[in-house]
Amino acid sequence: MSEFRDLALPMDEAAVRSLRAGDMITLTGEITITAGLPTFQRIADYLDRGEALPKDLTGGTLFHLGSYSRETEAGFEVLYMNPTTSTRFNPFMPRFIRQFGLRAVGGKGGLDAASAKAMQEVGCVYLSFVGGGCPLLSDAIRGVVSVHWNDLIAHYRLVTLRVEALGPLTVGIDAHGNSLYDQLQDDARARLPEIMAGLAAARGGAA
Amino acid sequence: MPITYDLMRQVTAQLYSWSLKKVPDDTLEALRLAQIAETHPGAKRTLQILLKSAIAAETSDRLVCSDSGVPVYFVQLGTATRLEGDIKRAIRDGFDELVRTHKPPLLKHVTNPLTNERGYHGKDMPLITWDVMDGADYVEITCQPKALGSGRWAALEIFSFPTLETIEAYVMDCVLKAGSQHCPPVLIGVGIGGSFDTAAKLAKLSTLRKLGSVNPEPILQAMEERLTIAVNKTGFGPMGTGGDTTTLGVHVDYASGHGFTPVAVCFNCWINRRTRARIYDDGRVERLE
Numbered sequence: 498m499s500e501f502r503d504l505a506l507p508m509d510e511a512a513v514r515s516l517r518a519g520d521m522i523t524l525t526g527e528i529t530i531t532a533g534l535p536t537f538q539r540i541a542d543y544l545d546r547g548e549a550l551p552k553d554l555t556g557g558t559l560f561h562l563g564s565y566s567r568e569t570e571a572g573f574e575v576l577y578m579n580p581t582t583s584t585r586f587n588p589f590m591p592r593f594i595r596q597f598g599l600r601a602v603g604g605k606g607g608l609d610a611a612s613a614k615a616m617q618e619v620g621c622v623y624l625s626f627v628g629g630g631c632p633l634l635s636d637a638i639r640g641v642v643s644v645h646w647n648d649l650i651a652h653y654r655l656v657t658l659r660v661e662a663l664g665p666l667t668v669g670i671d672a673h674g675n676s677l678y679d680q681l682q683d684d685a686r687a688r689l690p691e692i693m694a695g696l697a698a699a700r701g702g703a704a
Numbered sequence: 705m706p707i708t709y710d711l712m713r714q715v716t717a718q719l720y721s722w723s724l725k726k727v728p729d730d731t732l733e734a735l736r737l738a739q740i741a742e743t744h745p746g747a748k749r750t751l752q753i754l755l756k757s758a759i760a761a762e763t764s765d766r767l768v769c770s771d772s773g774v775p776v777y778f779v780q781l782g783t784a785t786r787l788e789g790d791i792k793r794a795i796r797d798g799f800d801e802l803v804r805t806h807k808p809p810l811l812k813h814v815t816n817p818l819t820n821e822r823g824y825h826g827k828d829m830p831l832i833t834w835d836v837m838d839g840a841d842y843v844e845i846t847c848q849p850k851a852l853g854s855g856r857w858a859a860l861e862i863f864s865f866p867t868l869e870t871i872e873a874y875v876m877d878c879v880l881k882a883g884s885q886h887c888p889p890v891l892i893g894v895g896i897g898g899s900f901d902t903a904a905k906l907a908k909l910s911t912l913r914k915l916g917s918v919n920p921e922p923i924l925q926a927m928e929e930r931l932t933i934a935v936n937k938t939g940f941g942p943m944g945t946g947g948d949t950t951t952l953g954v955h956v957d958y959a960s961g962h963g964f965t966p967v968a969v970c971f972n973c974w975i976n977r978r979t980r981a982r983i984y985d986d987g988r989v990e991r992l993e
Contacts, residue, residue: 519746519946563770565811576808579770582853582885605853606885606944625945627753628853628887629727629769629975632760650812650822652770665753667746667945677945678884685880685938692934696872699930 501665507556508600510620516668518675522624523664524601527642529554532563532581533653536646537589540655544596551645552657554597561586561604562626562634563652566644573644575658577635580605580626591615603666607678613670623670625677637663705987707843709789715981715989716830717798719847720775721806723979724767727758728993730915731891731976734952738889738942747947751889754942754974768975772810773849775799775830778912782840785985792832799830813851833905842982844992846912849977854890857882858970860904866965868923871896872931875954878969879935884944887973889952891915892935895968898959903966910955911972924956931956942974952976 504512506526516522529552531537543550564578583590583604590608593599594615602608602616603624616623626634642657670676727735732755739751761768777795781787803810803824814826837844859878863870875894882890895906919925931954941947952974980992 521746521749563811565770565809567809577767577770579767581771582856584885605887606883625943627750627757627943628973629754630757631768631770632764632766633753633757635766652811665749667750667943669945681938681940681944681946682880682883685883685940688937688939689876689880692876692937693873695937696876696930696934697869699926699933700868700872 503662506558510600513600513620513622514672516622516671517673518668518671518677520668521665522668523662524666525661525663526659527657528558528560528660528663529655529657530560530562530564530578531653531655532561533649534585535649536653536655537586539646540593541589544592550655552643552655554593554599556598556600558601559593559597559599560602560624560626564656565651566641566654566656567651568647573641575638575641575656577631578638578658579631579634580628582606583608583623587612594619594621603669607669607676610676610679613674613676613679616670616672617674620672622668622672624666625669626666634663637661705985706786706788707791707983707985707987709791709794711983711987711989712791712794712843713798713801715983716777716795716845716847717802719845719979719981720799720802720849723847723849723977724769724772725765726762726979727768727975728978731952731974732758734915735889735974738949738952742948744941744947746945747941747949750942750945750947751949758975767808769851770811771851771853772813773851773977774814776848776850777830777832778835778846778848778909779832780835780837780840780844782837782842782985784839784841785843795830795832800825833908841985844980844982846978846980848912854886854971854973857886858907858968860900860966860968862900862964862966864964866967868927871967872927872934874967875931875969876934879938879950882971884940886971887975888940888944889942889949889974891952891972891976892931892954893970893972894954894956895966896956896958897961897965899961900966902959902961903968906957906959907968907970910957911970912978913955915953919956921958924958928954928956
């Protein structure tokens with residue numbers, strides 16, 4: 498996948514702002530992932546109490562990826578990972594993006610306008626991972642940095658991994674306020690009268 | 705030799721495991737055709753990545769998706785078969801054994817909707833739809849694990865004496881609501897008529913039909929063709945990041961009803977998990993897909 502631009506993590510603001518919605522990239526470095534709503538609630542509770550997270554997310558990444566982790570004698574191993582639907586984390590994301598100065602978030606399906614606004618302010622992108630990309634995404638794992646909150650089920654834990662050439666990932670929302678998701682939804686709604694007219698024409702007299 | 709508890713337990717567990725590692729052949733073919741036809745460069749590359757992932761999973765015995773969903777089975781009992789033992793319990797026991805032994809281990813997805821707690825077990829799990837086939841000397845079992853990613857966007861509305869225009873407008877409404885979210889390109893199932901539960905069941909059963917198969921009802925055949933074109937004009941594209949391929953196909957079925965007409969719409973994500981086998985009355989097992 499050398500045809501894609503590989504970005505080293507942590508990314509600085511300039512690197513993030515150089516990306517445009519629709520670009521396809523890969524990532525190399527440390528990523529933090531979780532797929533649990535209870536995990537996001539726990540992060541919010543830590544912020545409310547002014548308590549430090551077990552893994553500092555400042556200037557880093559937070560992806561909506563589920564993973565299978567298990568403890569072995571040699572420490573934690575992560576067997577596989579894959580994205581989950583991001584929109585259910587919408588209520589948490591603007592706060593987390595601003596508070597931690599996140600440089601990249603992601604999963605699948607995008608985030609809402611409030612998150613896109615926070616991303617534009619801070620200098621953060623949303624990256625779309627392919628759903629059903631488990632073998633390809635898992636092959637990018639080079640090591641497990643940490644696994645926190647092991648009282649939670651595997652895919653809800655706060656997992657930090659070292660990855661190499663993870664992706665390709667599509668920039669779904671860039672740091673300039675452009676969201677492919679909002680744009681595609683707007684375009685589809687604008688096109689709907691024409692699409693319905695096409696259906697009526699295809700039905701002939703059937704309607 | 706009747707169809708036994710042991711056979712039923714083994715076959716249903718195997719079907720579930722296979723479905724997690726193999727994208728069905730008709731779906732792979734549809735993705736290949738879409739990849740050739742796609743005019744959006746990013747979408748074309750995304751489709752290539754999806755195909756690469758499917759092939760990697762199949763050839764290296766790995767999961768296509770980390771979300772193995774919850775076990776969903778459709779069982780058709782032939783009336784010329786003999787059953788021995790607790791056939792229903794066999795499916796549950798097969799799933800229990802699978803989650804204890806599966807490689808790689810599966811995540812806990814069975815969710816209690818009253819508490820949102822997740823585990824491997826729960827009330828009424830696996831989800832099974834039973835039906836009877838007159839004269840058949842086999843039991844046919846289809847496994848279609850289901851997860852939130854695409855399951856979340858299914859919908860049903862009840863109309864009275866709707867026109868085809870009303871029905872198609874509702875399908876498009878559901879498509880726009882799902883937007884980029886359901887891991888497109890999706891297979892869309894539509895059920896029309898019967899009562900509340902009939903329409904939902906017909907929509908689900910429609911997603912079990914092979915892509916490329918022809919609807920025997922001419923009105924629905926034409927509806928499927930024009931809805932497929934209409935959905936792909938929305939432009940959401942593979943993984944919802946833009947392109948010509950939002951659906952691989954729309955499948956529609958109907959039942960007669962009373963005039964209050966439920967219309968149900970459901971979605972299968974691009975991996976379109978589906979495996980099927982028959983257990984014959986003589987104990988033979990035939991894997992159909």
